[in-house]
Amino acid sequence: MNMLEKGKISGSQFMWMMVTTVLPTAVLFIPAITIKNAGTSAWIESLIVSTGWGLVVVTICCTLGERFQGRSLLNYSGEILGKPLGKLLGLFYIFIITYTNAIIVREFGEFLLSAFMPETPILVFNVILLLLAATSVRNGIEVIARMNQFVVSLMFFALIFIFSLIFGEANFHHLLPLFEGGIKPIIHGALTPMGWRGEVFLLLFMLPFLSNHREARPAAYKAVLLLGLVLGTDVLMVLAVFGKEAANFVFPVHSLATYISVAGFLERVEAFILALWVAGVTIKVAVWYYCATLVTAQTFNLKDYKPVVLPLGIIQAVWSITIYDNIREMVDFFEKPWITFSLFFEFVVPTTLLLIAVIRKKGGRGSEK
Amino acid sequence: MFNVLRRKLKTTFGKNKDMKVSHERFDEGESDHATERHLITRSLAKNKKTMQEIFSNWGDIEFREFELGTAPPVKLMIIYIKGLTSMPDVHVSILEKLMLLEGLMEEVASNGNLHLIKNKLLPIAEVIEQNDFITITNQVLTGDVVLFIDGEASALMIGVKGWSDRAVGEPPSEPTVRGPRDGFTENILVNVAHIRRRVRSSRLKLEKMNIGLLTKTDVVIMYLDGIVNDSVVVEVRARLNKIKTDAILESGYIEEFIQDEWLTPFPLILSTERPDRVAAHLLEGHVAVLVDTTPFALIMPTTFFHFLTAAEDYYTRAPIATAIRLLRLVAINIALLLPSVYIAIATFHQEMLPTQLLISIAQAREGVPFPAFVEAFIMESTFELLREAGVRLPRPVGQAVSIVGALVIGQAAVSAGLVSPAMVIVVALTAISSFAIPNYSGAIALRLMRFPLMVLAATLGLFGIMSGLMAMLIHLSSLRSFGVPYIAPISPLVISDWKDFILRAPHWAMFTRPRLVGFKEPQRQEKGRVPKPPKGSQ
Numbered sequence: 018m019n020m021l022e023k024g025k026i027s028g029s030q031f032m033w034m035m036v037t038t039v040l041p042t043a044v045l046f047i048p049a050i051t052i053k054n055a056g057t058s059a060w061i062e063s064l065i066v067s068t069g070w071g072l073v074v075v076t077i078c079c080t081l082g083e084r085f086q087g088r089s090l091l092n093y094s095g096e097i098l099g100k101p102l103g104k105l106l107g108l109f110y111i112f113i114i115t116y117t118n119a120i121i122v123r124e125f126g127e128f129l130l131s132a133f134m135p136e137t138p139i140l141v142f143n144v145i146l147l148l149l150a151a152t153s154v155r156n157g158i159e160v161i162a163r164m165n166q167f168v169v170s171l172m173f174f175a176l177i178f179i180f181s182l183i184f185g186e187a188n189f190h191h192l193l194p195l196f197e198g199g200i201k202p203i204i205h206g207a208l209t210p211m212g213w214r215g216e217v218f219l220l221l222f223m224l225p226f227l228s229n230h231r232e233a234r235p236a237a238y239k240a241v242l243l244l245g246l247v248l249g250t251d252v253l254m255v256l257a258v259f260g261k262e263a264a265n266f267v268f269p270v271h272s273l274a275t276y277i278s279v280a281g282f283l284e285r286v287e288a289f290i291l292a293l294w295v296a297g298v299t300i301k302v303a304v305w306y307y308c309a310t311l312v313t314a315q316t317f318n319l320k321d322y323k324p325v326v327l328p329l330g331i332i333q334a335v336w337s338i339t340i341y342d343n344i345r346e347m348v349d350f351f352e353k354p355w356i357t358f359s360l361f362f363e364f365v366v367p368t369t370l371l372l373i374a375v376i377r378k379k380g381g382r383g384s385e386k
Numbered sequence: 387m388f389n390v391l392r393r394k395l396k397t398t399f400g401k402n403k404d405m406k407v408s409h410e411r412f413d414e415g416e417s418d419h420a421t422e423r424h425l426i427t428r429s430l431a432k433n434k435k436t437m438q439e440i441f442s443n444w445g446d447i448e449f450r451e452f453e454l455g456t457a458p459p460v461k462l463m464i465i466y467i468k469g470l471t472s473m474p475d476v477h478v479s480i481l482e483k484l485m486l487l488e489g490l491m492e493e494v495a496s497n498g499n500l501h502l503i504k505n506k507l508l509p510i511a512e513v514i515e516q517n518d519f520i521t522i523t524n525q526v527l528t529g530d531v532v533l534f535i536d537g538e539a540s541a542l543m544i545g546v547k548g549w550s551d552r553a554v555g556e557p558p559s560e561p562t563v564r565g566p567r568d569g570f571t572e573n574i575l576v577n578v579a580h581i582r583r584r585v586r587s588s589r590l591k592l593e594k595m596n597i598g599l600l601t602k603t604d605v606v607i608m609y610l611d612g613i614v615n616d617s618v619v620v621e622v623r624a625r626l627n628k629i630k631t632d633a634i635l636e637s638g639y640i641e642e643f644i645q646d647e648w649l650t651p652f653p654l655i656l657s658t659e660r661p662d663r664v665a666a667h668l669l670e671g672h673v674a675v676l677v678d679t680t681p682f683a684l685i686m687p688t689t690f691f692h693f694l695t696a697a698e699d700y701y702t703r704a705p706i707a708t709a710i711r712l713l714r715l716v717a718i719n720i721a722l723l724l725p726s727v728y729i730a731i732a733t734f735h736q737e738m739l740p741t742q743l744l745i746s747i748a749q750a751r752e753g754v755p756f757p758a759f760v761e762a763f764i765m766e767s768t769f770e771l772l773r774e775a776g777v778r779l780p781r782p783v784g785q786a787v788s789i790v791g792a793l794v795i796g797q798a799a800v801s802a803g804l805v806s807p808a809m810v811i812v813v814a815l816t817a818i819s820s821f822a823i824p825n826y827s828g829a830i831a832l833r834l835m836r837f838p839l840m841v842l843a844a845t846l847g848l849f850g851i852m853s854g855l856m857a858m859l860i861h862l863s864s865l866r867s868f869g870v871p872y873i874a875p876i877s878p879l880v881i882s883d884w885k886d887f888i889l890r891a892p893h894w895a896m897f898t899r900p901r902l903v904g905f906k907e908p909q910r911q912e913k914g915r916v917p918k919p920p921k922g923s924q
Contacts, residue, residue: 029879125700129849133734133847133849134734134846134847134849137846141846142849145846145849145853147851149856149857149860152857152860152861153860156860156863156864160860160863160864161872162877162889163863163871163877164859164860164863164877166876166877166879167859167876167877168859201915217885260392281740284737284738284740285735285737286738287846288734288735288737288738288847290851291737291848291849291852292848292849292851293852294851295852295853296855296856296859299853299856364428
């Protein structure tokens with residue numbers, strides 16, 4: 018394990034990486050889907066229910082990680098499940114992470130396509146994103162963490178920029194009535210975002226790089242809470258400005274940015290926001306890509322993960338084109354299959370591993386070394 | 387394995403098999419002349435003959451035979467290179483003292499003439515005994531005078547070096563409004579003296595070495611013991627020792643040999659002509675390397691932001707320095723991004739411009755036959771050509787030609803309808819901003835990065851620019867200069883170093899050294915003594 022990556026990251030770098038693992042594409046897609054199902058209560062759902070779910074996932078993953086003193090998942094899955102099943106788990110996660118990354122790349126490519134440059138073939142965007150991510154991956158996790166510190170400030174700047182400038186257009190009457198329809202729409206609307214918030218399960222693979230693995234739990238909690246806050250505000254502002262009709266947009270946040278008009282001078286600045294967004298998505302793709310190569314290298318016991326970078330990149334590039342025919346199909350995927358898909362590998366698998374580890378009495382209590 | 391075999395075959399059977407394999411030549415070390423290690427003999431005639439053989443075909447070596455004014459007279463001979471020695475010293479301190487021997491005729495010491503001459507007759511500070519030809523030859527080549535004494539087995543190397551040097555003046559590449567105006571010259575002893583005058587501490591260490599087989603250039607490593615990171619010093623020493631080459635003519639040669647990464651437009655070692663800058667960096671824990679025959683000293687390790695600061699930032703007052711730094715930050719962004727952003731907006735994102743501005747630019751671009759990218763590319767390339775040509779022109783002509791050339795070409799191009807006036811403004815602003823970047827190597831790196839960004843802007847708009855900037859960021863994040871990450875203090879995030887990053891904290895607030903370089907002795911002064919007038923003085 019140590020030969021694959023010598024880098025170390027600090028607790029705060031870890032926290033910001035967790036934020037970047039979810040935030041960039043979640044901000045784009047979540048509002049519309051949530052509002053469609055939950056109506057005006059969407060912001061409650063985003064602030065409370067999804068965040069709660071994120072905390073649950075983090076708790077399970079951190080407990081599992083601490084039980085094994087911060088080793089990587091592939092490292093101790095053999096202990097829990099037995100060697101052959103452990104390898105199978107590795108293969109399973111290679112597929113999952115690569116596939117999800119391809120989805121992420123496609124998400125952003127679709128965004129760029131529909132919002133900015135409809136004539137460009139989507140392959141161009143996907144390949145550029147993957148190339149940038151591949152270069153970061155080759156440089157190692159320390160470089161990714163360092164760039165992330167820089168890039169996350171750009172993303173937050175963009176968000177604050179949009180939200181503060183659009184505040185004038187917000188009409189908070191759109192938020193009423195509250196709890197229309199009761200609890201059921203809220204739960205219904207929470208299902209898809211839960212899959213997104215659960216993406217923090219990637220921390221299972223990044224625990225070994227922390228200088229002190231005990232810092233993972235508070236850092237991850239902070240990340241989930243921050244995510245909850247930001248995404249909650251996101252949904253809130255979209256609802257406030259557009260009302261329930263926002264369910265018909267695909268990228269409400271982008272439409273928000275289009276609405277900004279300051280002194281008749283600062284108008285149509287969404288291209289500028291987009292530019293800042295590219296940085297965030299590149300790092301998100303890089304983090305997922307890195308985990309994919311790491312899991313591959315660990316499953317097959319490779320000495321170095323660098324030779325795997327390019328093949329995985331090609332796979333992701335091709336997958337990102339072929340998985341959906343158009344954006345409607347993609348949004349439909351998020352509304353239906355994604356729920357079970359993400360629930361399974363984010364929640365069911367880690368919980369099962371934890372239960373089996375407890376039952377078979379594997380791993381320490383976290384206080385032993 | 388295969389390569390070893392191939393090399394072996396080449397040296398045994400190949401065409402150039404009698405040519406020495408390169409590493410053998412350099413391992414021989416000191417002498418480029420194939421002399422064996424000769425010791426000098428007691429016979430002056432034989433020594434003279436050997437020296438004449440060594441220095442055959444040397445027009446400027448002078449041989450002067452004379453006699454020591456004792457009774458009986460002893461034959462003496464001095465050998466020197468006329469252009470490198472200080473002739474008045476040769477006349478008065480050597481020849482006069484030895485030939486005339488005022489009042490010392492009777493004293494012929496029992497332990498021989500060498501002892502007599504060295505200890506009593508030569509009033510010169512640097513006199514060393516040598517007895518092997520190779521060292522003597524090398525020393526003569528650096529400007530010493532060698533004195534051979536008939537009957538003695540050692541010669542005396544007399545240090546009376548003197549040659550004409552450039553006078554100390556303001557460093558032409560880094561002028562300041564406020565601050566010292568002495569710059570380095572080509573003489574390494576003078577340069578070291580400049581630094582010693584500023585750092586008067588016994589902890590300032592100096593290590594000499596000679597690099598370059600044929601040039602034998604004096605290279606000096608300087609650092610403050612106890613503050614500097616020892617592993618950096620060890621690394622610098624090791625890398626300098628590994629240089630095995632013919633010639634070192636400038637510190638740039640050394641920079642290329644010891645830098646961490648060559649395939650990058652960004653410089654990883656800072657070069658400067660200002661002794662105050664070198665002193666400031668030494669005091670923060672950096673290592674300086676000075677090279678003879680060039681006024682440019684090298685400082686390492688460096689971060690990217692060292693290339694964006696000027697020495698003047700520390701001599702002007704803190705609020706002013708901060709404002710100027712902010713201005714410089716804007717200038718850097720303009721120099722790098724303005725042409726690309728103009729192209730991206732004019733081609734892809736016209737909606738971002740306020741309506742009035744959009745109409746003016748559209749009007750301006752009305753008759754222009756080229757798309758925005760080609761326009762920008764032509765103008766930028768023309769400007770770079772003008773700038774480069776302006777450097778080569780002799781000074782009186784150069785200023786006028788480049789300014790007039792730029793104006794005339796710009797104006798003529800606009801009148802001919804080849805480019806739009808907006809483009810000329812963009813290029814002019816970019817050029818002026820790039821001159822605001824203090825360090826030449828840093829400025830040129832950013833200037834060159836402009837062109838790929840322009841291509842990306844023309845093909846993919848703002849997304850292209852952002853991808854280009856991300857690629858640059860990825861590259862910069864992976865660079866290290868002697869172990870220090872290149873874009874510290876941004877990442878790794880060292881908040882304590884931000885007091886000297888974009889803001890410049892007043893001197894009384896800068897009580898720690900930059901953490902990644904000077905961590906060995908982090909505190910440099912007492913904390914936070916805000917200057918205030920004494921109570922009750924109002």
